[in-house]
Structures are given as structure tokens and as C-alpha cells.
Amino acid sequence: MIRVVLPAHLRTLARVDGEIKLDIEGPVTQRSVLDALEARYPMLRGTIRDHVTLKRRAFIRFFACEQDLSNESPDTLLPDTIATGAEPFLIIGAMAGG
Amino acid sequence: MSTVRVLVGTRKGAFLLSSDGKRKRWDVSGPLFTGWEMYHLKGSPADPNRIYASQTSGWFGQIIQRSDDGGKTWHQPGTPPGETMTPEGTPKGESNKFVYEGEVGKHLWYDGTPHPWEFKRVWHLEPSLTDPDTVYAGVEDAALFRSTDGGQTWHELSALRSAKGNLWQPGAGGMCLHTIMQDPNHPERIFIAISAAGVFRTDDRGKTWRPMNRGLKSQYELPDPDAEVGHCVHRIAMHPSRPNVLFMQKHWDVMRSDDAGESWHEVSGNLPTDFGFPIDVHAHEPNTVYVIPIKSDSEHIPPDGKLRVYRSRTGGNEWEPLTKGLPQRDCYVNVLRDAMAVDSLDSCGVYFGTTGGQVYASANGGDSWTAIVHDLPAVLSVEVQTLR
Numbered sequence: 001m002i003r004v005v006l007p008a009h010l011r012t013l014a015r016v017d018g019e020i021k022l023d024i025e026g027p028v029t030q031r032s033v034l035d036a037l038e039a040r041y042p043m044l045r046g047t048i049r050d051h052v053t054l055k056r057r058a059f060i061r062f063f064a065c066e067q068d069l070s071n072e073s074p075d076t077l078l079p080d081t082i083a084t085g086a087e088p089f090l091i092i093g094a095m096a097g098g
Numbered sequence: 099m100s101t102v103r104v105l106v107g108t109r110k111g112a113f114l115l116s117s118d119g120k121r122k123r124w125d126v127s128g129p130l131f132t133g134w135e136m137y138h139l140k141g142s143p144a145d146p147n148r149i150y151a152s153q154t155s156g157w158f159g160q161i162i163q164r165s166d167d168g169g170k171t172w173h174q175p176g177t178p179p180g181e182t183m184t185p186e187g188t189p190k191g192e193s194n195k196f197v198y199e200g201e202v203g204k205h206l207w208y209d210g211t212p213h214p215w216e217f218k219r220v221w222h223l224e225p226s227l228t229d230p231d232t233v234y235a236g237v238e239d240a241a242l243f244r245s246t247d248g249g250q251t252w253h254e255l256s257a258l259r260s261a262k263g264n265l266w267q268p269g270a271g272g273m274c275l276h277t278i279m280q281d282p283n284h285p286e287r288i289f290i291a292i293s294a295a296g297v298f299r300t301d302d303r304g305k306t307w308r309p310m311n312r313g314l315k316s317q318y319e320l321p322d323p324d325a326e327v328g329h330c331v332h333r334i335a336m337h338p339s340r341p342n343v344l345f346m347q348k349h350w351d352v353m354r355s356d357d358a359g360e361s362w363h364e365v366s367g368n369l370p371t372d373f374g375f376p377i378d379v380h381a382h383e384p385n386t387v388y389v390i391p392i393k394s395d396s397e398h399i400p401p402d403g404k405l406r407v408y409r410s411r412t413g414g415n416e417w418e419p420l421t422k423g424l425p426q427r428d429c430y431v432n433v434l435r436d437a438m439a440v441d442s443l444d445s446c447g448v449y450f451g452t453t454g455g456q457v458y459a460s461a462n463g464g465d466s467w468t469a470i471v472h473d474l475p476a477v478l479s480v481e482v483q484t485l486r
Contacts (some may be wrong), residue, residue, distance in 0.1 A: 009133060009134070009157070009158060010158065013158075013174070019356070021448065034246070037371065040138065040189065041194075042191030043161075043174045043177035043191060043194075044192045045191035045192075045194070045195070046159055046160070046191070046195055047158040047159055047161070047194070048158075051194075051195045052197055057157070057158070057415070058161060059156050059157045060157065060158075093157040094157070096366045097155075097156045097157040
């Protein structure tokens with residue numbers, strides 16, 4: 001079970017409160033987390049990564065375990081503490097945005 | 099009794115302002131979509147309960163919102179949580195997907211070099227005159243999209259970018275398609291305007307397009323002042339009873355066409371400055387036109403600190419300042435291109451919003467004005483629905 005924290009605006013769009021919990025089969029990567037997130041909440045497609053290229057939007061950051069993983073390959077395995085749900089995967093609106 | 103509903107898009111959310119036909123007392127609701135840039139909201143002429151809204155963010159990109167109950171509730175078309183496909187097999191989550199069709203191509207960048215088209219946001223939503231589920235979207239980088247399923251999916255009318263798109267370039271606000279006008283007498287005819295490319299017209303529902311910029315002169319903006327494309331058109335307007343007559347606020351110059359855009363002539367006349375952004379036409383007097391002069395492209399403030407709407411009752415050239423109720427000292431707000439609209443009550447109402455967060459209304463065709471609200475975020479767009 002993966003825990004995902006969305007920024008406030010995306011929680012509003014997805015109509016959720018608090019953390020989201022996702023079950024992911026197979027390797028836990030940025031890509032598999034975002035695939036599962038967008039499958040459950042299709043209104044978030046295009047808001048975190050581009051619809052077509054699937055590249056992260058410029059003003060979005062991915063934090064986990066006090067690390068900025070934004071520029072890691074989307075297919076790199078996320079830390080075990082994310083994969084086990086001990087720590088949440090944070091989707092952040094960059095300070096430079098808004 | 100008739101009522102009016104003013105749809106206001108701002109830098110930090112949307113507001114709905116409602117009044118009865120007297121337009122003296124207003125109910126203000128909002129903010130909706132708090133914190134988001136609301137570039138435009140517009141109701142369907144065929145179903146006034148259907149309202150489309152463009153919601154954008156530097157963080158999260160483009161969202162399309164729709165209301166089917168006059169703005170009481172909103173949703174992203176076709177995207178309920180937990181379902182990835184419609185019963186018909188259409189993928190959900192497509193309502194915010196604007197993808198250029200065919201070869202992306204290049205336009206001119208700010209520095210004059212070729213630059214590939216990149217979608218940024220929807221500037222303007224124009225619902226069909228007859229079908230609530232059909233709506234056009236004018237976007238940045240400039241292109242025209244159409245949805246025929248109530249905003250669930252969007253498809254580009256890509257032939258537009260073949261009309262010398264390689265020579266289009268951004269204005270200061272970006273390369274935006276900001277005006278979409280449907281000809282009520284010829285359903286297959288649509289006019290659009292782009293900053294900075296000019297006016298274009300299709301006579302076959304978007305299959306082919308022609309530049310309609312003959313007569314425009316951009317002496318200090320283009321190397322060839324009479325170029326076929328590249329002009330910084332800020333806004334065009336028409337009266338529905340006379341769709342061959344068009345009015346234009348260009349970067350500089352107020353212009354008029356009497357032949358559906360085939361040619362233009364200047365009607366700036368005695369305006370204190372012919373720079374500005376919005377232009378609109380009285381609901382019942384096709385020859386009565388409104389503009390809001392702004393000092394210059396390098397200053398973007400009202401001349402002399404006085405906020406004045408100018409009205410021509412002669413279709414241009416002869417203009418009178420309308421000042422009653424508007425600040426006549428120390429006023430340095432701007433009025434953006436999509437931020438003026440008229441209602442169609444017997445005594446035509448005129449409305450505009452400012453970058454200072456005021457929305458002014460006149461219930462008597464501009465003779466006098468009152469501020470409905472004073473302190474909204476910067477106003478990006480104003481539309482009015484007349485509800486009978």
C-alpha cells in the first residue's frame with residue numbers, strides 16, 4: 001500500500017481529503033504510482049505530468065524521505081519506506097509556482 | 099422578470115454577480131475555484147444553465163469546468179473518480195487534454211526565431227449558438243479547439259494554423275487566440291482573432307481559413323506594416339443583427355470592417371488614445387460601440403489617471419467620454435480584452451472589470467456607472483447572461 005499526499009488544489013479536483021492510499025502490483029516507481037493515481041482519479045491527468053509525453057510539469061516536485069526525487073528517472077524504484085507505506089510520497093507544487 | 103448573471107474570471111478565482119432587471123442590488127457569490135486563474139467563463143446561448151469555465155494554473159495546467167445548473171455546482175466533464183472509461187469506451191480524464199493535431203510546426207518566438215507550438219492555457223470559451231454540448235476553445239499557443247460532447251474531449255481545427263502560422267508571434271500576453279465569433283446568419287462561418295497574428299475567417303466550419311487583415315497597419319510593430327498576418331489584434335466584436343460589420347480594437351487603432359473582414363478602415367477619430375484592449379457593441383444599437391482607451395503599449399494605464407469608457411453612436415470616428423460614476427483621478431488600472439460585456443435587457447447594461455478588482459456596471463448604456471464590487475483579484479474576463 002502506497003501513501004500519496006497531494007497539494008490542496010489537486011485534493012479539491014480529486015474530491016478527496018487527506019492522504020490517498022494506492023495498491024500497486026509490481027515495482028513501485030514514480031511511473032507506477034502516477035499511473036495508479038490517474039487511473040483512480042482521471043481528473044488529475046495532465047495536472048502532474050503532460051498528457052502525451054508524461055513528463056513532469058515544470059512546477060511539480062516529488063519528495064520522499066526528505067529527498068527531492070523530481071529528477072530521478074520515472075522508472076527508478078522508489079525507496080522501500082515508500083513501497084511499504086512507512087513514508088508518504090509527496091507531490092508538491094513548487095515554491096516558484098502559484 | 100428578467101435577471102442578469104455576470105460571470106467574472108479573476109487571477110484567483112471566479113465570481114458570479116446576480117441582479118434583477120433593475121441592476122441596482124447585486125448578490126455576489128464566490129470565489130469559485132479559489133486560487134486558480136480563471137481566464138474565462140461563458141454560458142451557452144442555447145441553455146443558460148450550461149456554463150463553461152477555463153481554470154488554469156502554473157503548477158497544474160489547464161482544467162475545464164462545467165456547470166449544468168447555472169453555476170450552483172461544477173464538475174470536470176466526464177471525469178468521475180474511480181472510472182477510467184465511459185460506457186461507450188471513451189477514456190475519461192480527457193476534458194483537460196488539448197493536443198495539437200498533425201505536425202506541431204513552429205511559429206515566431208519573441209526574438210523572431212522559429213519556436214514549436216506549446217499548449218499553455220485556454221483563453222476563451224465560446225459555446226455554440228444552438229447546441230449546448232458544442233463549445234469552442236481559443237488557446238495559447240494560438241489554436242482553435244472544438245468539443246461536441248460538452249467539454250469531455252477536444253479536437254483541434256488544425257487548418258487554422260496553416261494560414262501562415264509560421265509567421266504568427268506572441269504579443270505581450272502570449273500568443274493567444276482570444277476571440278471567437280459565430281455568424282448567426284451563416285452557421286458555417288466563424289471569425290477568430292489572435293494576438294499577434296490577426297483576424298481569420300472560415301466559411302466551412304473550420305476546414306479552411308483565410309487571414310482577414312487587409313487595411314490593418316502596424317507601422318512600429320511589423321517590418322511590413324501592411325503584412326497579411328502578424329498584427330496584434332486585441333479584440334473584435336459584432337452585433338448579431340449585422341454580422342458583416344465588425345469592430346476591432348487593435349494594439350493601436352480602432353478599426354471597422356463593413357464586408358465581414360475582407361477590408362478594414364480606421365475609426366479611431368477623436369479618441370484620446372487608440373490603444374486599448376476590449377471593444378463591444380450595444381445590444382440593441384448596432385452602431386453604438388464601446389472602447390476603453392489605455393495610454394500606450396508601454397504604460398497600460400488610463401490617460402491622465404481617469405477611467406473613461408468611450409462610446410460612439412455613429413459606428414466609430416465620433417466618440418464621447420462616459421465618466422459618471424467612474425474614477426476621474428488617481429486611477430491606474432487596466433481593462434483586459436475579455437473583460438467587457440453587454441446584457442440584452444431593454445435598457446442595455448454594460449459591464450467591465452479592471453486589473454484593480456473592480457467590476458463596473460451601467461444599466462443605461464453607459465450614461466452612468468456603479469461598482470458592483472471593488473476589491474476582487476485582478477479581473478481577467480467578464481461575461482453577462484440575460485435570463486428571462
